[in-house]
Amino acid sequence: MTTIRLKLPSNLYRPWKPLYRQRSKKQKDPPAPYTPLEQQIYDNAKVKFDERVNILKAIFTKETQSLSTKSRFAQLQLKAEEQEFRQLISMVNQENERLLAVRREDERVALEExxxxxxxxxxxxxxxxFREHLNVEEEVKQMKNESRSWINPNDLSREIERMLNEKHDYNFSIDLAGKKRTQSGKEIVEDNKSKLVSISSFESEPKNVARKPPGASKYEE
Structure with a gap:
């Protein structure tokens, strides 16, 4: 079975379109007139299109008006917020100055206190x-007065006899052990005075150190 393929014309659905190509872009062919059915369809579509365009225009105008009012309100609100911010900043500065003055006053009062x-x-x-100094002066005066009364000038013979009876021998020397010895080498024992430092027998022994001639080395024996 053989199939026959028919070549459909290019202007089958648009019969007003010419079968030949356009001669140039500058010289355009005039559009073909509409048929009555096409004109009716075009009119109905144009009416619907115009209605939709009018609806969109109304919505757009309302939106622009609302945006303009919103923008104006936003500008006014921004100005009000900026003014309020400046007022708050001034209030904060005044409060800081007051607190600084109070702090300085407190510091001054604390320093004065x-x-x-x-x-x-x-x-x-x-x-x-001053009182201690006065007390010391009084003590010194009292000691001076007492020192004057140590020896009775009216009874000098008795005072001389008392001094002679008090035996205090100052003719002594102190050895390396810290003991008092007379000129003859006899040790002076004091019964009333307690020994605060105990000295060992090794320390009390005399040290015999052989002296070396000058210039000799300390390592030579």
Whole structure:
């Protein structure tokens, strides 16, 4: 079975389109007139298209108006917020200045209180030192008066006899062990004085050290 393929014309669905090609882009062919059915379809489509375009235009105008009002309101709100921010900044600066003044006043009062306490302490110390100085002067005067009364000038013979009876021998020497010895080498024993330092027998022994001639080495024997 053989199939026959028919070649359909290019202007089958658009009969107004010419079968020949356009001569040039500058010289365009005029459009073919619509048929009554096509004209009716075109009119209905144009009416619907115009209605939709009008609806979209109305929506667009409303949106632009709302956006303009919103933008104006946003600008006013931004200005109000900026003014409020400036007011808050000024209030914060005033509060900081007030707190700084209060802090400086507190520091000044604290320094004055510290200086007052220090001056009081110095006054008390100076008064105490002055009293101690007076007490020392009184003690010195009293000791001077007592030293004057040690020897009775009215009874010098008795005082001389008392001094002679008190035996204090100052003719002694102290050896390496710290003991008092007379000129003859006899040890002086003090019963009243307690020995604070105990000396070993090794330390009390005399040290015999052989002296070397000058210029000799210390390593030579």
């Amino acid at each position: 510290e200086e007052r306490i220090r001056s009081q302490v110095l006054n008390v110390l100076s008064e105490k030192e």
